[in-house]
Amino acid sequence: MNMLSHFPVYQVIIPILAAFAIIFVPVHLSYYLVILSVCVLISLNIYGLGILDDSIRYYLGGWSAPVGIEYKLDYLNQPLLLVISLMLLYTMLSVGSSCFSVFNAKLNEEDGHSRVRKKQNIKLFYFLLLILHAGVCGIVATNDLFNLYVFIEIASLATYVLLAISSDKRALIGSVNYLIIGTVGASFILLGVGLVLTTTGSLNFDDVAARMPSVIESKITILGIASFVAGCLLKMALFPLHSWMIKAYRHATAGVLTYIAPVSSIVSSYMLIRFIYFVCDINYLHDNLYFGQLMASIGTIAVILTSYRALKAQTFRDVVLYSAAAQIGYMTMCFAVNSSEMMGVIISFALADILTKVSLFIMVIGVEKSESESLEDGIYPSRVFMLISIIVILSNAAIPLSLGFVNKINILTILMNHSYYLPAIVMVATSILALEYNYKLLKIIYVAQVKEHYLIALWPALISYLVLFYNQDIIKTIGATVS
Amino acid sequence: MLFGNFIFAAAAILLVIGLMIILVRDSYFIKMIGLAIFQNSMLLFYIAIAKISNGVPPIDQLKPMVYSSPLPHVLMLTAIVVGFATLAVGFALIKRIYRKYTTINASELEL
Numbered sequence: 001m002n003m004l005s006h007f008p009v010y011q012v013i014i015p016i017l018a019a020f021a022i023i024f025v026p027v028h029l030s031y032y033l034v035i036l037s038v039c040v041l042i043s044l045n046i047y048g049l050g051i052l053d054d055s056i057r058y059y060l061g062g063w064s065a066p067v068g069i070e071y072k073l074d075y076l077n078q079p080l081l082l083v084i085s086l087m088l089l090y091t092m093l094s095v096g097s098s099c100f101s102v103f104n105a106k107l108n109e110e111d112g113h114s115r116v117r118k119k120q121n122i123k124l125f126y127f128l129l130l131i132l133h134a135g136v137c138g139i140v141a142t143n144d145l146f147n148l149y150v151f152i153e154i155a156s157l158a159t160y161v162l163l164a165i166s167s168d169k170r171a172l173i174g175s176v177n178y179l180i181i182g183t184v185g186a187s188f189i190l191l192g193v194g195l196v197l198t199t200t201g202s203l204n205f206d207d208v209a210a211r212m213p214s215v216i217e218s219k220i221t222i223l224g225i226a227s228f229v230a231g232c233l234l235k236m237a238l239f240p241l242h243s244w245m246i247k248a249y250r251h252a253t254a255g256v257l258t259y260i261a262p263v264s265s266i267v268s269s270y271m272l273i274r275f276i277y278f279v280c281d282i283n284y285l286h287d288n289l290y291f292g293q294l295m296a297s298i299g300t301i302a303v304i305l306t307s308y309r310a311l312k313a314q315t316f317r318d319v320v321l322y323s324a325a326a327q328i329g330y331m332t333m334c335f336a337v338n339s340s341e342m343m344g345v346i347i348s349f350a351l352a353d354i355l356t357k358v359s360l361f362i363m364v365i366g367v368e369k370s371e372s373e374s375l376e377d378g379i380y381p382s383r384v385f386m387l388i389s390i391i392v393i394l395s396n397a398a399i400p401l402s403l404g405f406v407n408k409i410n411i412l413t414i415l416m417n418h419s420y421y422l423p424a425i426v427m428v429a430t431s432i433l434a435l436e437y438n439y440k441l442l443k444i445i446y447v448a449q450v451k452e453h454y455l456i457a458l459w460p461a462l463i464s465y466l467v468l469f470y471n472q473d474i475i476k477t478i479g480a481t482v483s
Numbered sequence: 484m485l486f487g488n489f490i491f492a493a494a495a496i497l498l499v500i501g502l503m504i505i506l507v508r509d510s511y512f513i514k515m516i517g518l519a520i521f522q523n524s525m526l527l528f529y530i531a532i533a534k535i536s537n538g539v540p541p542i543d544q545l546k547p548m549v550y551s552s553p554l555p556h557v558l559m560l561t562a563i564v565v566g567f568a569t570l571a572v573g574f575a576l577i578k579r580i581y582r583k584y585t586t587i588n589a590s591e592l593e594l
Contacts (some may be wrong), residue, residue: 146558153565160572169583173592176576180505183518183569190525190562197555198532 007044008058008071011081011141012151014041015134019127027122031092034126038089041137045082052078057143066207072143076347076481080140080270083351084263087358088133091259094362094456125165129259132158136267145193145203145279148271152189152235155267156182159260163252174248181244185234188227195224196279205279216281222289225280229272236268238332239302242325249321254368258361261324262354269331269350273343276335286338292418296336300423302329307430310437316367316444319437320360323396326430327353333427334411337418344475345410351467351474352395352403355460359392366450389445391461397438398431403464406471490531497524511580511587515573522566529555529562 018037022030048056055074059065073081135155142148160182164175193203199215200208215221237245249257276282276291285291303326310322331353334346366385398404408431415424467474497520504517538551581587 146561150561150565153569157568157572160576164576164579172576172580172583176511176573176580179569179573179576180514180518184502184505184521187522187525191528194525194529194532194555203554 004047006058007048008056008073008141009060010044011041011137012134014044015130015137019130019134022123022127022130030123030126034130035089035092037130038085038092038133041085042082042089045078045085048073048078049082066202066204069147070143070204070206071141072205073141074481075477076273076343077140077270080266080347081137083354084133084136084140084267087259087263087354088129090358090456090459091255092129094258125162128158128162132162132260136263139267140270143205145196145205145208147203149186149190149193152186152271155264156186159264162256162260163248165256166251166253168251171248171251171253174244174251178244178248181234181241185231185241187231188234189231192224192226192228192231195220195227199224205274209279212279212281213284216284225275225285228275232268232272232275233298233332236265236272236328236332237325238298238328239305239325242302242306242328245325246318246321250317254317254361254365257364258358261361262357265324265328265357266350266354269328269346272335273346277340277343282338292336292338292420295332296420296423299329299331299333299336300426302326302332303426303430307433307437311433311440313437316441316448317364319441319444320357320364323434323437324353324357326434327357330408330411330427333415333420333423336420336423337414339414339418340479341475342414343481344478345407345414347478348467348471348474349407349411352407352464355464355467356392356396356404358460359388359458360396362456363389363392363445363450367445367448370448370450385450386445388458388461390442391458393438393441393445395461395464396441397434399435403468403471406468410475490527494524494528494531497521497527509588509590511577511589512574514589515570515577518573519566519570522562522569526559526562526566529559 014037018033022033025033052073052075055072056078057065058071058073060069060071063069132155135151135153135158138151139148139155142151160175160179163178164172196208197203199218199221200211202208202211212221234241249261252260276285306322306325306329310319310326313319313322327349331346331349334342334349395402395404398408408427412424412427415421415427501517501519501521501524504520505514508514508517533552533555535549535551538549541550541553544550577587580592584592586592
């Protein structure tokens with residue numbers, strides 16, 4: 001058996017091993033170790049995409065499927081793993097050093113820290129980032145319900161600490177609130193898993209899916225599904241439960257958010273897609289339990305209220321956060337429709353969302369830096385940065401000729417075809433509101449006079465135009481994985 | 484029958500008590516204790532679903548017998564570790580909050 005046949009599990013093992021290796025390497029090499037391990041992961045993912053044929057199954061420890069833990073890679077999660085690893089590489093290359101400087105600034109203000117301690121703290125930061133990445137990769141790769149829960153907790157624990165590291169002490173309160181709410185959400189997922197286990201007697205996704213039709217009418221199963229979905233929506237930060245996201249992200253380091261904010265939203269929506277479409281009996285949920293109507297109504301209310309809050313928000317970061325919450329609302333609306341095409345649209349929408357969100361958070365760094373320092377004579381604000389901002393904000397506002405626009409049109413068409421007229425109308429109306437608050441972002445950028453060339457923010461915007469060309473192919477390929 | 488399902492009711496009561504403490508109490512320290520109670524209700528629930536009436540532990544039995552499912556017990560070993568780690572991180576954050584603000588009451592911190 002050659003080494004590469006184990007590659008599904010390497011996606012989780014490599015970040016964990018690299019994280020522990022960081023403890024033993026010199027501090028100036030730790031940054032390069034992270035970059036190296038992420039590059040290895042990316043090459044493994046590309047290899048995986050190359051040999052992918054329908055699905056790749058991997059049994060941990062050689063225990064076959066229903067007994068042991070199984071990892072399964074298909075056209076839905078293998079590309080997602082590649083995207084997430086690329087995101088980490090991008091974050092490290094673009095803002096890794098700025099996170100670094102925040103860390104140093106924070107340590108300098110605290111007395112009594114020796115030089116050795118400072119080095120250890122920088123190592124701790126990379127350690128946490130890699131553990132978070134391992135957790136996220138595990139959530140995406142696994143095919144086992146309980147394993148999913150364990151990886152959710154691994155990722156969450158790393159997130160709590162990363163969000164608490166900030167020069168603003170209010171970040172601590174946001175982080176501890178997130179810890180409480182996040183743990184409650186994860187416990188609901190655990191409860192759902194337990195209830196599904198009682199009726200189906202299995203934890204493997206495929207095995208549960210095979211036994212689901214005979215037990216779906218049991219109230220216990222329905223309660224289990226309901227608590228799992230509630231936990232996922234909490235992790236996703238959907239409207240009534242979105243306050244943790246705003247509180248935790250408002251004072252956190254913007255550099256860390258470029259990785260955490262997009263990845264956590266795409267991964268939690270992936271979790272929901274995997275559970276609803278691949279584990280539950282989706283047709284039963286739609287026909288007998290009003291799942292579609294439920295998701296449509298929650299999504300509609302979420303979109304209206306978060307768009308309103310985005311209009312009222314004052315700072316650049318608040319507008320970005322509420323607009324992110326509104327995007328999650330649109331994504332939830334998509335779950336209302338029972339069609340395999342919609343699943344592709346959700347993933348494509350999430351992809352467009354993370355590409356704009358990354359750029360927006362890099363802009364947050366630029367704006368907040370320029371707000372804290374006044375502009376000296378002889379230094380002019382960066383025009384290139386203005387140009388980039390306009391491209392990114394137009395994409396966020398879903399102006400025609402951007403990926404966001406194409407995705408919104410797709411969602412609108414499908415909603416209309418399934419006669420969800422009210423959500424469709426709300427979607428159009430809030431998209432007009434989106435113009436208003438994105439205009440506010442542009443105004444803030446114009447006033448802020450950002451000095452530095454954050455050219456690296458351009459990359460995701462350019463990639464989003466590349467994705468635009470292949471959008472239909474992505475939707476079809478992902479839609480084909482269900483059936 | 485009543486006593487057969489009593490343990491599930493107990494788990495549900497613990498769950499509600501835990502949530503209630505998290506929502507009502509002001510101090511973050513007590514909120515974390517509520518969180519611990521909430522998580523432990525899950526442990527109780529999982530242990531309860533493993534039990535089969537007249538079931539014995541599947542250890543060192545030579546003849547065929549009815550045994551309780553060992554799977555939920557194994558799962559809960561992991562969940563205990565996860566709960567412990569969450570509490571540890573939570574208390575570490577609270578200690579840090581106390582050092583910065585000299586209070587850990589939610590009402591005084593939300594200014």
